[in-house]
Amino acid sequence: MDLWLLYSLMKKSRLFEEAVTQLWEDGLISGEMHLGTGEEAIIAGVVSQLCPGDAMAVDHRGSAAFLMRGVDPTLLLHEMLGHEDGLCGGQGGHMHLFSKEHLAATSGIIGAVGPAALGFALAAQTLRPGSIAVAFFGEGAMNQGMLMESINLAALWNLPVLFVCKDDGWAITTQPGESTKSGMGERACGLGVPYVGVDGLDVEQVWQATRQAIERARSGNGPTFLHAHCVHLEGHFLGLILLRITRAPLRELPGIVGALIRSFMHPGGGSLRERIAGVRYILSSILATWRDPRRYSTNDPLERVQTALVSNPARLKELDSRIEAEISSALASAQQEVVA
Amino acid sequence: MTTMNFSEAIDDALAQAMSEDPRIILFGEDVPMLRRNLLVRFGPKRVRATPISESAFLGAGVAAAMAGLRPVVELYMVDFLGVSMDALLNQASKLETFSGGKWTAPVVVRAPCGGGYGDGGQHEQSLWGWLAHIPGLTVIVPSTPEDAGGLMYAALQHDGPVVFLEHKLLSETFLEFLGSGGRLTVQFDVPAEGRRGPVPHKWKPLPIGKAVLRREGRDVTLASLGVGVHRALEAAEFLEKDGVSASVLDLRTVSPLDKTALCEAVARTGNLLVVDEDYEGFGLSGELSAVVLEAGISCKYARVCTQTTIPYARKMEDQVLPNVNRIRTTAMTLL
Numbered sequence: 001m002d003l004w005l006l007y008s009l010m011k012k013s014r015l016f017e018e019a020v021t022q023l024w025e026d027g028l029i030s031g032e033m034h035l036g037t038g039e040e041a042i043i044a045g046v047v048s049q050l051c052p053g054d055a056m057a058v059d060h061r062g063s064a065a066f067l068m069r070g071v072d073p074t075l076l077l078h079e080m081l082g083h084e085d086g087l088c089g090g091q092g093g094h095m096h097l098f099s100k101e102h103l104a105a106t107s108g109i110i111g112a113v114g115p116a117a118l119g120f121a122l123a124a125q126t127l128r129p130g131s132i133a134v135a136f137f138g139e140g141a142m143n144q145g146m147l148m149e150s151i152n153l154a155a156l157w158n159l160p161v162l163f164v165c166k167d168d169g170w171a172i173t174t175q176p177g178e179s180t181k182s183g184m185g186e187r188a189c190g191l192g193v194p195y196v197g198v199d200g201l202d203v204e205q206v207w208q209a210t211r212q213a214i215e216r217a218r219s220g221n222g223p224t225f226l227h228a229h230c231v232h233l234e235g236h237f238l239g240l241i242l243l244r245i246t247r248a249p250l251r252e253l254p255g256i257v258g259a260l261i262r263s264f265m266h267p268g269g270g271s272l273r274e275r276i277a278g279v280r281y282i283l284s285s286i287l288a289t290w291r292d293p294r295r296y297s298t299n300d301p302l303e304r305v306q307t308a309l310v311s312n313p314a315r316l317k318e319l320d321s322r323i324e325a326e327i328s329s330a331l332a333s334a335q336q337e338v339v340a
Numbered sequence: 341m342t343t344m345n346f347s348e349a350i351d352d353a354l355a356q357a358m359s360e361d362p363r364i365i366l367f368g369e370d371v372p373m374l375r376r377n378l379l380v381r382f383g384p385k386r387v388r389a390t391p392i393s394e395s396a397f398l399g400a401g402v403a404a405a406m407a408g409l410r411p412v413v414e415l416y417m418v419d420f421l422g423v424s425m426d427a428l429l430n431q432a433s434k435l436e437t438f439s440g441g442k443w444t445a446p447v448v449v450r451a452p453c454g455g456g457y458g459d460g461g462q463h464e465q466s467l468w469g470w471l472a473h474i475p476g477l478t479v480i481v482p483s484t485p486e487d488a489g490g491l492m493y494a495a496l497q498h499d500g501p502v503v504f505l506e507h508k509l510l511s512e513t514f515l516e517f518l519g520s521g522g523r524l525t526v527q528f529d530v531p532a533e534g535r536r537g538p539v540p541h542k543w544k545p546l547p548i549g550k551a552v553l554r555r556e557g558r559d560v561t562l563a564s565l566g567v568g569v570h571r572a573l574e575a576a577e578f579l580e581k582d583g584v585s586a587s588v589l590d591l592r593t594v595s596p597l598d599k600t601a602l603c604e605a606v607a608r609t610g611n612l613l614v615v616d617e618d619y620e621g622f623g624l625s626g627e628l629s630a631v632v633l634e635a636g637i638s639c640k641y642a643r644v645c646t647q648t649t650i651p652y653a654r655k656m657e658d659q660v661l662p663n664v665n666r667i668r669t670t671a672m673t674l675l
């Protein structure tokens with residue numbers, strides 16, 4: 001394991017997504033924007049071990065995986081800006097990234113990575129023995145039928161798949177306690193796929209667990225389910241209302257609270273107890289957002305790996321400035337085209 | 341006179357119906373947060389969160405309706421119906437016929453639809469033609485707050501499955517949630533009359549399957565629905581300056597289709613231009629031409645629809661979705 005390499009992948013992804021954030025806030029990127037900031041250790045730990053011929057099925061949060069797999073950051077940025085010379089001709093955007101040469105495909109449909117990884121793995125098993133497929137998804141996707149079906153089928157056909165669940169404890173505004181009864185381990189094992197749980201903030205742990213899982217898959221021993229906890233530093237997507245409320249309550253709350261009070265007081269409807277239960281639901285979501293582990297810097301995977309490398313500050317500085325230069329040149333190229 | 345935003349009107353009609361009928365319950369992903377105003381009035385038993393399990397909860401909505409409830413099942417976007425289509429295609433829509441007319445499933449499926457804010461082709465489809473293709477489904481696509489509330493209120497009394505589509509460009513909440521996300525740096529081409537407008541003090545059901553003529557004209561009939569109605573109205577203003585008098589027919593429901601109103605409107609002008617944000621091939625626009633032909637009306641015909649997968653880039657998207665310029669130039673080719 002080369003911690004320097006892992007760090008450089010994570011750092012590059014972080015700087016890239018900070019640039020994306022700026023472009024999004026400037027209104028140059030349209031629609032939703034789901035960042036992978038906070039899950040870089042999981043992506044780096046897995047993607048750094050992929051070889052030519054391996055495939056990736058990626059969800060709506062896929063920029064980091066594409067970048068770390070070697071897709072040119074300039075192509076990605078141009079894509080997000082909707083330029084014709086972007087990775088997908090400006091037609092896909094960040095939720096629909098495709099790179100045929102990397103066998104990497106994104107879908108914005110929750111759970112669709114399951115069947116996609118199965119198919120990639122089936123092709124690998126038949127045409128490229130020793131190659132594997134990875135599926136990246138969130139814990140929310142684990143309630144989608146097609147993903148559960150895919151886990152069963154991967155086990156049944158002994159397919160070389162690595163199912164990677166990036167569990168941040170949120171599906172937009174819904175927490176697992178409101179959506180899921182059983183644990184990931186019980187589910188994966190119940191469907192016949194070995195389960196490994198790791199701390200997704202610790203890139204070394206992810207890398208180690210992945211190495212074993214990939215080894216199994218490459219040698220024909222079938223799928224593994226990797227469950228990694230993480231945080232999303234920017235919440236579900238940029239501008240998520242729950243985060244805006246906790247970050248700028250004075251600005252965001254007045255508009256929301258007035259309507260809530262009018263509705264709460266409105267005659268006709270539930271009993272007082274029901275109404276209070278409704279209010280509690282909202283308050284607990286806001287509180288949970290406020291208390292989210294993302295706010296402690298010890299839960300930033302990049303900071304964690306950095307502390308392991310500070311013993312060699314010269315090398316770290318040199319590496320950082322190289323990555324900064326690469327990302328700023330991609331950003332400059334993208335901005336140049338905006339002006340043009 | 342009261343005015344409301346588009347989604348506010350729908351929620352207001354829903355609230356009135358929920359207070360009158362305890363059988364109405366709401367569920368879907370993030371629904372407690374998205375419908376938080378209903379949550380604090382009706383409580384978490386009637387306003388429920390679901391896991392991301394569309395095939396399970398939409399299917400459950402259909403069967404719950406069969407067994408006496410009146411569920412409103414929300415999908416995050418109509419595009420995601422893809423994973424749960426069986427519930428509508430093979431269950432809800434078939435029940436009345438299969439049961440010899442003795443059993444129905446009065447479920448309302450509420451889903452945002454449409455594009456114009458840059459999310460790309462997996463999140464911006466219309467799909468109403470695809471849905472209306474299936475016998476047994478009622479498909480509603482309102483274009484103003486007043487219609488949206490009145491038709492939602494009607495849907496909740498309707499004795500069968502209804503798909504209620506809420507265009508995201510008209511919905512202040514979805515546009516904010518998905519399009520701007522609190523940014524002041526983005527702009528969307530939102531039709532003002534669709535976004536906010538007058539609403540009645542108390543909701544009454546509007547008739548399902550009745551079109552409405554939004555503008556009288558002599559030379560060409562523009563037939564549309566949803567945001568397309570507003571694009572057509574805007575194009576009609578330009579056409580007026582070009583010396584062309586256009587009428588605009590708002591279909592309001594795709595199925596049942598108001599064939600009478602369509603035929604009357606087309607017979608008067610002798611020219612039909614369909615403005616349909618849904619895909620062009622094998623859909624609503626072709627259906628309208630069949631309806632007038634079957635009625636023996638002779639007219640010239642053209643359409644402005646979405647022909648390809650909707651691209652992500654805003655500039656490309658604006659060209660692919662029906663826009664005022666395309667409507668105007670296509671209308672001129674008829675005359």
Ligand SMILES: Cc1ncc(C[n+]2csc(CCOP(=O)(O)OP(=O)(O)O)c2C)c(N)n1
Nearest residue numbers: 108109110138139140141170171172416420
């Ligand atoms: C089939 C489908 N249903 C709903 C959505 C809307 N949606 C987009 S992301 C998301 C939450 C996903 O949560 P999770 O899988 O945990 O991933 P995370 O975003 O937290 O990384 C939902 C419900 C969708 N894209 N596809």
